[in-house]
Amino acid sequence: MNSLKPIPNLKKLSTQLLEEDLTHEDSITIINEIHGYFNEITTISGYDMEFKHLAAVPTASGMALSLNHAAQCLLDYKRTIKFLKGLVSAIKDAQKEKPNQTIQIFYAGCGPYAPFITLVAPLFDISEVQFSLLEINKESLDYAKKLINELSLTKYIKGYYQADAVTFTIPDPNTFDILYSETLDALLFRESYVPILASMLPQLSPDITVIPTNVLLKVDVISNNTNDASSDTKTYTIFDTRQAIGSIETELPQGFTATDILFESNKSNDQIIIDTEVHIYENLRLTRGESSLTIPYEIPLENPTSHKKISFTYLLTPQVGLKYEFL
Numbered sequence: 001m002n003s004l005k006p007i008p009n010l011k012k013l014s015t016q017l018l019e020e021d022l023t024h025e026d027s028i029t030i031i032n033e034i035h036g037y038f039n040e041i042t043t044i045s046g047y048d049m050e051f052k053h054l055a056a057v058p059t060a061s062g063m064a065l066s067l068n069h070a071a072q073c074l075l076d077y078k079r080t081i082k083f084l085k086g087l088v089s090a091i092k093d094a095q096k097e098k099p100n101q102t103i104q105i106f107y108a109g110c111g112p113y114a115p116f117i118t119l120v121a122p123l124f125d126i127s128e129v130q131f132s133l134l135e136i137n138k139e140s141l142d143y144a145k146k147l148i149n150e151l152s153l154t155k156y157i158k159g160y161y162q163a164d165a166v167t168f169t170i171p172d173p174n175t176f177d178i179l180y181s182e183t184l185d186a187l188l189f190r191e192s193y194v195p196i197l198a199s200m201l202p203q204l205s206p207d208i209t210v211i212p213t214n215v216l217l218k219v220d221v222i223s224n225n226t227n228d229a230s231s232d233t234k235t236y237t238i239f240d241t242r243q244a245i246g247s248i249e250t251e252l253p254q255g256f257t258a259t260d261i262l263f264e265s266n267k268s269n270d271q272i273i274i275d276t277e278v279h280i281y282e283n284l285r286l287t288r289g290e291s292s293l294t295i296p297y298e299i300p301l302e303n304p305t306s307h308k309k310i311s312f313t314y315l316l317t318p319q320v321g322l323k324y325e326f327l
């Protein structure tokens with residue numbers, strides 16, 4: 001006897017997730033319900049202890065999240081809702097610009113649930129959107145295919161590719177309208193969003209819509225005033241992905257130009273906090289603490305400091321991530 005739950009009405013659930021007045025509690029209930037269905041269909045919960053589901057996969061530059069961690073991303077509730085809203089708005093905007101044309105989406109890094117086709121495709125007709133899916137982890141891609149088949153979404157798929165997005169040559173690159181790649185971690189640590197964009201953007205049409213559009217790393221330098229309880233905060237952008245990629249001349253560099261923050265000699269710099277600001281699409285953003293992608297990091301600080309400045313560099317080798325040093 002087949003004990004699988006009936007195929008969920010994903011169109012109804014996704015539509016509910018897009019409602020403006022949805023409470024956080026309701027969004028948790030709906031996403032948990034979707035996760036229950038996806039878990040049952042794929043047999044992947046994101047929480048099993050199989051070693052091969054726990055191991056991160058090396059890419060040409062950076063690491064790809066393990067299959068389990070990629071599945072768990074669905075349950076990063078505010079992230080999932082904001083990215084869903086962003087992608088749906090981007091598709092609708094593309095439709096306005098290109099009426100009667102099928103909008104082509106290149107989805108780099110789909111994970112085992114491929115939520116940004118499985119939750120998005122049911123909102124549109126097959127003539128309106130087509131997806132090309134790429135994933136480095138073979139097992140994740142196999143589960144995504146199984147889920148897409150079971151949900152009867154196969155007709156929305158133009159192609160599946162098991163490959164490293166950092167080195168992949170996109171077929172017919174000018175046919176794509178949207179590049180979707182949430183290959184991120186807080187502080188742009190380890191995951192390949194930056195090298196993926198650096199490799200894919202020059203291949204794609206110059207007016208391609210990218211989701212997330214940009215990711216910035218920002219630093220707050222906070223000085224507490226000892227005379228009263230006030231504090232003074234200065235904010236600096238230390239890394240801007242799109243600007244950094246725009247500065248690449250030919251080959252991927254080992255790292256991007258450093259940004260220095262000078263300490264003011266007459267002030268104590270009591271706290272230095274790094275934030276990851278994810279610009280999803282237009283004014284949709286993930287800000288501090290809203291998601292695992294935007295957890296802030298406080299730099300341990302010797303106070304008063306004998307140093308003149310702190311220097312930040314975003315590296316691509318030997319390890320993708322932000323490096324800082326006191327000078």
Ligand SMILES: C[S@@+](CC[C@H](N)C(=O)[O-])C[C@H]1O[C@@H](n2cnc3c(N)ncnc32)[C@H](O)[C@@H]1O
Pocket residue numbers: 057059060063064065066067069070071073074108109110111112114115116134135136137140163164165166182183184191192196
């Ligand atoms: C953060 S998870 C997101 C999964 C899913 N798209 C979601 O949003 O819930 C990123 C996915 O991208 C894949 N990935 C990371 N780097 C990649 C690369 N260089 N090439 C292809 N896939 C990659 C990982 O294996 C993982 O499945």
